[in-house]
Amino acid sequence: MLRYSGSFVPTEEMINAIEYCETCLNICEAFFLELNNQESCTIPIEDAQLKEQIKKAQSVCEIEEIARTNSLLDNMYNKRLLKYLLMDFCIYVGQSILNIKQFNPQIAFCLARKPFCETLCYLEKMLINPEETVKLVFSDNAQNKDIDNRNNKGINSKETYHAVLKILGLDDLKESIYDMRYAKDIPSIRAIGDRASHIATSGAGIKVESGELNFIFIEDGVIEDFTKIYCKLLPLLMYYVVYVINHLFNKIFGKEIDLKEFNKATDEFFWKENY
Template identity: 25%
Template sequence: MDNLPDKYKFSHEFCFFLHDQLVEALKSGEKASIFHHEIKMNPDEIAAIERLSGDDLLAWLEQNGHKDQVWILYYKQICAALISDMLHFVYEALQCSKKGKLTVAYALLRKPFKENLFYLEWLLGDPGGFLSRFDVGNIKKLSVNSALSEDDRIGIISKALNETAVGDWLSPEFIYALRFDKKFQDSLEPLFQKANHLVTTFRFLETEGQNFNFVFSDQESWESQWNHLYTYLPILLFHTVEIFEALLSKFATRAEGFDLTWIRTLIGFAFWSRGCVLEFDHKALFKEVRDHLTSSNLKCNACKSPIEFDDQQLLNLYENYSMNCNKCEWEFDLWGMHEKR
């Protein structure tokens, strides 16, 4: 069942594109065993741990000079586990949005963006601080809301942004407010709260009289909820892609060559930003994409003419991995150029 208005379909598909990009990064990483970690030991150490497993094994490693190796293992396994869990929620939320089940969609998005994503940011921006708290086993020290002040959380997001390939393309204050600030007019937090609670009493989220949150939504309400979702969800998913790629770069490398996935991401973001109320410089994005493609000297497989990249050509590349020769009109795909980890 598809109840999504046509004007949100490109944004919806772009969100799924970013979701699928994260899935591909996770699956290819698992296939290449990048989340595994080998600890070199002498024969005596191997004999000592032969019958140990789980917490007993980790405790032995930490007590016998391998604490740094345990932390590397934590780092890799936490990356994979958090993104995997996050993607389950995002997938179901997008499916619910498409069906018009917006209360469920917003309820599902609360945890992945307020918790999973923040822990990934923390692991990237302050790995030592995060892992030291994780290693202690005191859950209260890992609580997003009670263990860290607002300034602490913004500081962690700022450090994480600086570790990504795009840097601080948005301010850490904005990314924080979009997910956590109940008073920020564009924040998703009020909608997260109202989707999860029939009655809210916080001053900025107070339920109207003779009402329950989201229960009596009409077409106008659904339109407003869709509009808000597809204005900001692509931003948060793009940010998540950058955070996860930066985390993976700490212990894995991409093969050199033409990065088709990244180019398609930029193309999708450029087309999406054209209709976005936020002031992104989509003209500069399109220029960056075209300059990169032109510098790659892509030529037609049939007549060897250089490929020119108008809007339709870029859209075909984004949606279908395909291009048409501007001279002989030969159509060919670039699937074989898709980068593998």
């Protein structure tokens, strides 16, 4: 496997940022493991009349119809979707962090685009309305799932983002998290991720200048610049993700993970780095 052999050495601040992001990722993985270990296919039914309906059902299809009509499967679908979204998020972000540590910032940004610009959208929507999010994910209409911040339409609408901030009590973040993910100009996860996917592009806000073709192993200065941006963007995004998942875990699973140590590490990191 090809390895970076240039002269760029990450600063202490960059190393601290990556270590903080790994701490956040470990917490996200702990949420996933908790879900994965305790998932049950047993559906408790307390209503006597409903039990009788199911007993009298003539086929599996009829039982499924009764279950759907009475929302018996909602909780199971919610837990499964949360589990799969968490797995998707953790795998992509884990590989993204691995590549930034291997001095491949372009690959790191390519891998960061999906979890922060798409997967996180569904986690945010689940926090507001889990059942509607399940329907959206399994909908045949692909247009409803587009990322499109024109006219506040796609799955990444600011309306959803602001509603989530209120739920989390993080109103002071205002537009910062949203812009870090979706701004059309660099620096943002979406803009750099889009640019990193092309050898050359004339896209607004991510245009590759003449003679500046976009390859993986490029000048040390470019690697340093994009590593700095990555280390500036990711810590606040990961902090936000931990709180989204913690609230969502409590909403769907009825449990919370103790974040005292995480909050302590967060305070120390952001105070030290003057965020």
